[in-house]
Amino acid sequence: MSKIARVILDSPLPNLDKVFDYAVADELADKICAGQRVRVPFGRSKKAIDGYVIEVVAESSFTGKLSQLTEIVSAVSVLPDNIYKLITAVALRQASTTGDVLASAIVARSVRVEKKFNDSQVALQLRKQPDGFTISAALARPTLVASRHTNGATAAWIDLILSAAFETISSGLSVIVLVPDYRDQALFRTAIAASRFSNHYIDFSTEQRGSLRYENFLECLTEGAHLVVGSRSSLYAPLQNLGLIVCFDDGDRNYQDQQSPYAHARDIALLRQAEEKCSLLFVSHSRSTEVQRLVNIGYASELTETFVAPKLAFDETTARVSTLAWQTIREAAESGVVLVQVGSKGVARTAYCSDCSKRALCTRCNGPIWIDATSTPRCRWCNAQNLAFKCGDCGSSKLRQGAGGATRTIAEFGAAFPGLQLVESTGDKPLLSVDGKRKIVVSTPGAEPQATGGYSAVVILDAKQALNRDSLRASEDAVREWSNAIAKLAPKGRAVIVGIPNNLGQRLALWQQAEIARDELENRRDLDFPPHLRLGSVEGPLEAISDIAASVKIDGVQTLGPISVLSRTGEERQRLVLKYTFTSGHELALTLKAAQLRFTAGMTKTSAAGRVSRAVRIRMDDPEVI
Numbered sequence: 001m002s003k004i005a006r007v008i009l010d011s012p013l014p015n016l017d018k019v020f021d022y023a024v025a026d027e028l029a030d031k032i033c034a035g036q037r038v039r040v041p042f043g044r045s046k047k048a049i050d051g052y053v054i055e056v057v058a059e060s061s062f063t064g065k066l067s068q069l070t071e072i073v074s075a076v077s078v079l080p081d082n083i084y085k086l087i088t089a090v091a092l093r094q095a096s097t098t099g100d101v102l103a104s105a106i107v108a109r110s111v112r113v114e115k116k117f118n119d120s121q122v123a124l125q126l127r128k129q130p131d132g133f134t135i136s137a138a139l140a141r142p143t144l145v146a147s148r149h150t151n152g153a154t155a156a157w158i159d160l161i162l163s164a165a166f167e168t169i170s171s172g173l174s175v176i177v178l179v180p181d182y183r184d185q186a187l188f189r190t191a192i193a194a195s196r197f198s199n200h201y202i203d204f205s206t207e208q209r210g211s212l213r214y215e216n217f218l219e220c221l222t223e224g225a226h227l228v229v230g231s232r233s234s235l236y237a238p239l240q241n242l243g244l245i246v247c248f249d250d251g252d253r254n255y256q257d258q259q260s261p262y263a264h265a266r267d268i269a270l271l272r273q274a275e276e277k278c279s280l281l282f283v284s285h286s287r288s289t290e291v292q293r294l295v296n297i298g299y300a301s302e303l304t305e306t307f308v309a310p311k312l313a314f315d316e317t318t319a320r321v322s323t324l325a326w327q328t329i330r331e332a333a334e335s336g337v338v339l340v341q342v343g344s345k346g347v348a349r350t351a352y353c354s355d356c357s358k359r360a361l362c363t364r365c366n367g368p369i370w371i372d373a374t375s376t377p378r379c380r381w382c383n384a385q386n387l388a389f390k391c392g393d394c395g396s397s398k399l400r401q402g403a404g405g406a407t408r409t410i411a412e413f414g415a416a417f418p419g420l421q422l423v424e425s426t427g428d429k430p431l432l433s434v435d436g437k438r439k440i441v442v443s444t445p446g447a448e449p450q451a452t453g454g455y456s457a458v459v460i461l462d463a464k465q466a467l468n469r470d471s472l473r474a475s476e477d478a479v480r481e482w483s484n485a486i487a488k489l490a491p492k493g494r495a496v497i498v499g500i501p502n503n504l505g506q507r508l509a510l511w512q513q514a515e516i517a518r519d520e521l522e523n524r525r526d527l528d529f530p531p532h533l534r535l536g537s538v539e540g541p542l543e544a545i546s547d548i549a550a551s552v553k554i555d556g557v558q559t560l561g562p563i564s565v566l567s568r569t570g571e572e573r574q575r576l577v578l579k580y581t582f583t584s585g586h587e588l589a590l591t592l593k594a595a596q597l598r599f600t601a602g603m604t605k606t607s608a609a610g611r612v613s614r615a616v617r618i619r620m621d622d623p624e625v626i
Helices: 081-093 098-105 111-116 156-170 182-193 210-219 232-236 265-276 289-296 323-332 406-416 463-467 474-486 502-509 513-527 542-551 582-599
Strands: 004-009 019-024 037-040 049-057 135-139 144-146 153-155 174-178 201-203 227-230 242-248 279-284 311-315 337-341 351-353 369-371 377-379 399-401 422-425 439-443 455-460 489-498 534-540 557-566 572-580 604-606 612-614 617-619
Touching (some): 081 098, 081 265, 111 210, 153 156, 153 182, 156 174, 156 182, 156 242, 156 279, 174 232, 182 227, 227 232, 232 265, 242 265, 265 279, 289 513, 311 323, 323 337, 323 455, 323 489, 351 369, 406 422, 455 474, 463 474, 474 502, 502 513, 542 557, 542 582
Parallel strands (some): 135 279, 174 242, 201 227, 242 279, 311 489, 455 489
Antiparallel strands (some): 004 049, 037 049, 144 153, 351 399, 369 377, 534 572, 534 617, 557 572, 604 612
16 A cells, blocks of 8 residues: 655745655565655755655645655654654744754764664654643752762752652652753763762753764663753753753843744743643842743742851942952952952953043944954954044044953952952953862853862952843843852852842842842733744845835734834844734744745845855844843
C-alpha cells in the first residue's frame, strides 16, 4: 500500500510556510517515519530542498499528481511531534514562519556523530507526561549558602534550582534549566559536577563545537531522566518526558532573540509548558514585571521563602564615589575582595565637544561617541573609530571626556589605594572568577566575576545614570543588575549603592523585590505600556507598510504611524507600531502573516554588506520601540 509523507520545508520564505504532501517511493515505504530529515523536489527547480516529515498517512487531500520523495537524509527522528507543535505555536504567536523557528530548534547535523548513535535508543514511543504541574516564581536569597546538593558554599539560586530538579528527576522525569549567559552556565556546570546530578547532565550551550552540540541533542532523544542546561535554545531540547522547566533571571536581555521569530525565552517556556503540562519555575534575585504580572493575575504562584535581607546601605549624594563608598571599600579591602560595579566600560562612557559642549556624534552613523580603554574615540552603534572627529556645530576637533568608565575608575582607585591589586572585568574582557585574596574588582553590569567565598563588599556606582537610561525598562534593568551583583556577597558581606533615590533605596535595603516589581507594573498599567499589553512593530518600505496598516482592523489593536526611523547602519525605514491586548494577539498575528504574503511577495532588501533579507520585518513584541 502506498504511503504519503507530509513534509515541512526547511525554508524561511513565507510562501513555503505550509505542509506539502509527497508520495513515498516504494523502496522507502518501510523506512519512512515522522521526524526524519528528507530531501524533496519542489517546483521546477532541479535542486532538492531539505525538509522534515511530520506525518505519514495513507491518503492525501491534494487531488493533483504528487511529487515523489526519494531520499531520506537521516533515519533518526530529530523532530518529535511535541517539538513540532512547539515550533508551530512559536511561529504563530510571533507572526513568523516555521522555517525561522526550525533554525533555532534543530541542531545542525553531524554525520560522524549520527553514525555512532543507535537510533533504537530513541524514546519517542516512551512519551511520558507528569501527573500534575505548577507554575511559580521564587526570589533566591542573594548570597552564598551551604548547599544541600554540593560540597561547600554555593550560590543560593543554584541550590534552589537543584532542589527543584532533584524532586523532578527522582520521579523519572527530565528538567530543562535556562541560564542566560556562559558565565552563569559555567558556575552551574561546576555545581553539577560536584553533585549527584552529574550522570543526568546534558550540556545544551551554544558555545560548544557543532559535533558535540549534535551529540547532546541526540542524547535528549534517549530514555532516562535528563538535566538539560543551556540558554534559550534549550527550550527546544527534544525531551519526551519533560517534568519541569526552570528559567533563571528571565529579565536578562540574552533571552531575547535578535532574529526572526524575535521571541523571548520566557514566552517560549510558557508555550511549551502549556503544550506538555509540565511545571514551570521562574527563579531570580529581582522580579521582572512580566513574571509579576503572571503572579498578579493568578497564573503563577509565589514560591519565595522568607530569608534575611542582605546588609545594604545607600545615599543620594551627587558625588560619583561618596564618603560612604570610600569608607566601605577601604574597610572591606583590608580582609577580602571588593566588587565595584560601574555603568560602562572604557575611559569615558560619553564624549563632548571641548569648545561648545555638544555631545560628540559619530561621523559615520551619528551614533554617540565614547572613549575606550585605549583612549580611542569610538561609536557605540557601529564601533567605528572617530580619530578625525569634527563637531557639527562649531567645527572643533577637540573632545572632552564625560562620565568615567571602568578603565578610568581603575586609574582613580589606583591612586587612592596604592599597593592594592586592581582587576577590571568588562563585556569585552570578562573574568569568570577571582581568588579570595585582597583586591578591588571593577566591573560593568553582567561581567562580575565570582569571588572565592564571596565578596566582602559590593559597591554600586553610577546608579543615577542607570535609572536615567532612555528606555522603558531603565528602572527594572537597573534593579536587576544591582541585585545580581549584590547576590555575589559573602554571607557576612555588605553592599552600598551610591546616588539612588530615597524611596527606591529604602525598598532595596529591605529587599522588597516583589513590591518594587508590583509598583513598576502598576505604573506601566496606568500608561498602557507592556507588559500590561503587547507592543509590536512592522518595518519596511512606505508602500508596503501603508498597505499592511490599512489591513489591520481588529478590536483591541491600535496602530501608530507609520513614522520614519533611521537604523544604526544609516538606512531609512518606515515603522508601524502596534499596541494590542493579549487576547487580540492571535488574530493580529494571522492578519500580519496574510498581509505580508499579499503585499510583499517577491520583495527583498539588500544590506550594505550584501546580505539579502525580507523587505518587511514583523516583531510581535519589540523592546526597541520604547
